[in-house]
Amino acid sequence: MKITIDGVEAEVEPGTTILNAARGIGGELVPPAMCYYSKLKGSGGKCRTCLVKVTKGSEKDPRPMPKLVASCQTPCQDGMEIQSVSSPEVVEARKGVVEFLLINHPLDCPICDQAGECHLQDLSYEHGKARSRYEEERRTFDMIDIGDKIKLHMNRCILCYRCVMLAEQLTETREHGVLYRGDRSEISTFIEKAIDNEFSGNVIDVCPVGALTDRTFRFKSRVWFVKPLYAHRDCPTCVGKTTIWLHGQEVYRVTARKDKYGEVEEFICNTCRYDKKSPSDWTIEGPAQISRHSVMSATQYKEGIKVEAPKTIGYGNISPR
């Protein structure tokens, strides 16, 4: 099937969504996605940041679609013509969505552990406005510890439902979901119970913002002061392929490997994530692939640098203060 996005033609398989087709092309025209997660069934359609305009429905039925559509949910049709960043309407709608996402977000990036790897930060930088027109009080919630490893900071949540779907699909027991409705809805466990299963830590990785953070890493370091390295180990539960974040010779945290859209490649178990905090637990493969636009690349390793002696390189061992 042939489709055209912003004038770029592409050949796609039947059933591909517009978002995935755009990701296949790459570049500026890829719509941002805050809730869609290719590894999670049924995700997407909620955040509305990936809106695009369909100017021609298909070869058979060339009528344009009446409204902007969520590209993560709309399958491509043969001959479809789509406008992403080239349509002022789409740009305007995305701006609106970003503004909506931010009105109840505390914007506490200076003290948020996610800062630097936060999708909402990137999104508002790319598509948002410099100032908010929101004058009212923001909604607030108390922080909850869901288990001894995960902190839920509901104020920052944008209700993408990714963690809910992960809890439903990756683990056998469903332990957390959404309570209440409207802008009072919150992610929570059943009466603040702990989440307790082998893969629960992945909710931290799928969270696009700093709502779910790793309590073993909280306030230890800014992400751009730690060095991400690909590493692996023989793990009986999961694939064991991870990114470890080194500070000096210390492993500050372990996360799953993420692709360029911030999606986890393969989910990892809690043992790898929380318990293997020594470099000797891991076979280090080399520096992690980080986009050169990311703030984290400021301290990235260059090719060919020996990873055994991180002390001598970069700013990694300089204290943040």
Added chain:
Amino acid sequence: MAGKLLLEHINVPGIRTFDVYRAKGGYRAVDKAFKTMAPDEIMEEVKKSGLRGRGGAGFPTGMKWSFLDRSKPEKPRYLVCNADESEPGTFKDRYLMEFIPHVLIEGLILSSFALGSNNTFIYIRGEYKWIIDILETAVGEAKAKGYLGKNILGTGFDCQIHVQTGAGAYICGEETALLESLEGKRGNPRIKPPFPAFFGLYGCPTVVNNVETLAAVVPIINMGGDEYAKIGVGKSTGTKLISACGHINKPGVYEIDLGLPVDEFLNSDEYCGGVRTGHRFKAIIPGGSSVPIIPGDLFLKTLEGNDRLMTYESLSEGGFVSGSMLGSGGFIVMDETTCIVRNLWSLSRFYHHESCGQCSPCREGTGWLEKILHRLEHGHGHMHDIDLLVEIAKKIEGNTICPLGDAAAWPVASAIRHFREEFEYHAKFPNKVSGRFAHVDDYKRELNAIAL
């Protein structure tokens, strides 16, 4: 005037019971259909009748039925009756179900037969607690007389009707949220496509129709689709229940022929009996709270000067600039003592409260609208808030998963379009408005058509 079809025998004592309903010609349609008609013929009659969905959107019912996926005979098909009537200003289904429940049961049997649904659900809102008992009694009576259950009237067709209560969420009146709720999940609207006709209740092909739509199948079968189509004007055929409320002399549920001039409906003694005596007609929401509000004079005559009729087309003439919609028939009349800002705040509070919180424009936008309107109404507003309201409404509209976002945005956009002076008055004289109705006299305006 073809007279009443649904509410014909509403004043007969005991019409709620099977025997009286039967004596007044009830279940005639079922007898006729089961003995002489095939399921496809019923559908054909409904198509011919031009019946349009009475729940608000006005989608042709026959067409909706024909979309039902019949390609997988191993999968059951479901018919779901949407009795989650929660639209502010609408109470027609309640009236129908409360006083003449058998007309709904009869319509459900006919429709289930036409669609091949062996298990039919009535999803009724939890607040209608007493109607649930009425419906269940009616279902029991029909079952005892052999009109429900196994092998109905010897045709070999089995049908059960289950009455299921909602738990008080407006959003569960949206068809996919209703299905989610019926399945026992959180009532979040599904992302479409797939549409319920292919992937509905428990993943099976499903048709969801409003109470009044399904009840209207009964007169269609009794009189024939062609006869039914003769009532009404153009594409708006048949009769419609209108629940009139607000500042009128005779509020209540009226059955009208579509195509009745609005002037007659509002002012004649047969129907609303005119605007509250001694007051002037200011504005109206003609189809339930979700449709745009329009000033009285624009309601009676369109911008071109044509008289408006009670039809889907005529009420929406002029689009969103000077028209409104027939919607679900919640006819809310306001006289000059109404403060539009307060009214709008009240509506926005409702939508804020009822937003499901799934998609961001609606979740955040409805709350924002509500907060700004609260400020304006209570004397803390600014001039720039008015444009901000319009802008927020524009950002919500069309960008959400389900129509609740549109429903929250339209009243805001239309109220500001038609009654901007009132909003400006609220912003300019904050200490005169804080939380009182009294200020309305200060800015009585001439209800002229807006200049385009």
